[in-house]
Amino acid sequence: MSITYLATIMQTPRRHHLEVLRNVRIEVDDGGAMVSIEPVGAGAHADVVLSPTTVLLPGLVDTHIHAPQWPQLGTGLDLPLETWLFEHTFPLESKLTDPGFAAEVWPDLVATLLAHGTTTAVYYATISVETTTMLAETCATTGQRALVGRVAMDHPDGTPTWYRDHDAQAGLAASAESIEQIRALGSALVEPIITPRFAPACTDELLRGLGDLAASTGVRVQTHCSESDWEHGYAFERFAMSDTEALDGFGLIRDHTVLAHGDHLGDDDLSTLAASGAGVAHCPLSNAYFANAVFPARRALEAGVRVGLGTDVAGGAQPGLLTQCADAVTMSRLLDDGVDARLAADERGVAGSRISITDAFWMATVGGADLLGLPVGLLEVGRQFDAVAVDTARPGSPLRVWDGVDDDDRTFEKVVRLATPADITDVWVSGRRVAGTA
Ligand code: GUN
Numbered sequence: 001m002s003i004t005y006l007a008t009i010m011q012t013p014r015r016h017h018l019e020v021l022r023n024v025r026i027e028v029d030d031g032g033a034m035v036s037i038e039p040v041g042a043g044a045h046a047d048v049v050l051s052p053t054t055v056l057l058p059g060l061v062d063t064h065i066h067a068p069q070w071p072q073l074g075t076g077l078d079l080p081l082e083t084w085l086f087e088h089t090f091p092l093e094s095k096l097t098d099p100g101f102a103a104e105v106w107p108d109l110v111a112t113l114l115a116h117g118t119t120t121a122v123y124y125a126t127i128s129v130e131t132t133t134m135l136a137e138t139c140a141t142t143g144q145r146a147l148v149g150r151v152a153m154d155h156p157d158g159t160p161t162w163y164r165d166h167d168a169q170a171g172l173a174a175s176a177e178s179i180e181q182i183r184a185l186g187s188a189l190v191e192p193i194i195t196p197r198f199a200p201a202c203t204d205e206l207l208r209g210l211g212d213l214a215a216s217t218g219v220r221v222q223t224h225c226s227e228s229d230w231e232h233g234y235a236f237e238r239f240a241m242s243d244t245e246a247l248d249g250f251g252l253i254r255d256h257t258v259l260a261h262g263d264h265l266g267d268d269d270l271s272t273l274a275a276s277g278a279g280v281a282h283c284p285l286s287n288a289y290f291a292n293a294v295f296p297a298r299r300a301l302e303a304g305v306r307v308g309l310g311t312d313v314a315g316g317a318q319p320g321l322l323t324q325c326a327d328a329v330t331m332s333r334l335l336d337d338g339v340d341a342r343l344a345a346d347e348r349g350v351a352g353s354r355i356s357i358t359d360a361f362w363m364a365t366v367g368g369a370d371l372l373g374l375p376v377g378l379l380e381v382g383r384q385f386d387a388v389a390v391d392t393a394r395p396g397s398p399l400r401v402w403d404g405v406d407d408d409d410r411t412f413e414k415v416v417r418l419a420t421p422a423d424i425t426d427v428w429v430s431g432r433r434v435a436g437t438a
């Protein structure tokens with residue numbers, strides 16, 4: 001049996017372009033797919049009628065988040081990436097190989113993300129097959145669409161003795177086992193993703209083996225790439241080529257490969273990504289702390305590279321993707337204008353770098369869906385009904401729409417910049433209601 005919804009939709013089918021579908025009836029079938037979207041007018045009948053002050057958005061796609069870093073959200077961000085990893089992150093991640101602790105953390109994280117409107121998340125879990133499968137199970141039962149990756153890391157230089165795969169063979173076996181366990185859950189929402197942490201944490205043998213595993217299983221790949229000066233430079237020292245070229249040589253740059261950060265990608269790297277169908281998880285807030293540069297989102301998009309948005313929890317200290325939309329715009333302005341006022345205005349920044357709020361929301365929805373190859377990100381017939389209802393009239397909220405002042409563009413910008421979980425009344429994934437205040 002299908003279910004119908006009456007709502008006003010705001011979404012961005014193309015970059016720069018806000019589409020408003022007023023008072024449409026959306027019919028969703030048993031499989032969670034939208035089968036019709038018809039304009040019907042206010043007051044028409046539907047199974048679920050959203051209030052006239054509510055805006056329906058496509059669900060948000062977080063293309064990069066570290067589940068075991070959830071308990072350190074908001075801490076340690078004054079450290080350089082290498083120090084933060086070894087002193088804060090690896091000790092915490094190793095605690096999340098304990099199923100007892102994972103059973104506390106995973107449901108809290110997934111529920112919080114859903115309440116923020118994150119209907120799809122691309123996770124780094126831990127090096128433990130067991131707690132990685134537990135995360136996939138949590139997503140499946142709670143109803144969040146997810147790609148869940150067991151983290152592979154075996155290189156003595158880039159990992160501590162107490163948190164690494166024993167050797168490349170053990171890492172490959174564990175990654176293959178993780179794929180089988182996640183697939184065996186039989187969830188329509190959750191899939192595995194092959195996850196070499198990043199080049200400094202992986203031996204050549206592991207990287208090559210994971211590339212072969214991707215080819216033989218068809219499973220997507222994620223890793224970090226050219227994130228910071230240190231990581232970008234490390235690749236040239238070890239491989240005598242860029243991070244992207246090295247990953248490509250190991251068979252890891254494939255259609256829908258997700259490269260986190262990518263701030264230091266060169267033009268040749270961008271061409272390689274555009275040609276392969278791989279893309280970047282742009283994590284604007286985290287980049288301000290760890291990347292030593294602003295990711296040139298507009299340059300990458302104009303080069304034909306797929307780009308989605310990511311929180312990079314806990315490198316980014318905010319769990320929701322709407323704040324990342326605002327941050328992506330802010331960072332693009334800093335890149336465009338430059339930041340050192342002692343330089344002349346025309347020498348200060350990289351002109352042509354700024355993006356709009358519609359560009360940012362497009363990355364958070366359509367861009368992420370396209371990067372992953374999932375039928376979400378837009379409320380249109382044939383895609384899955386992953387959607388977020390935002391009330392624009394909650395008493396006490398700074399999100400306010402004023403008659404005679406706010407047109408559609410302004411209303412949309414306010415929703416993206418100002419909505420918090422308190423304003424999100426409903427969240428649906430594949431037609432199932434999974435969060436919301438209503
Ligand atoms: N590079 C390798 N691991 C990590 C991580 O956990 N966070 C970030 N931001 N970069 C990484």
Ligand code: FE
Pocket residue numbers: 064066224260312315
């Ligand atoms: Fe990351």
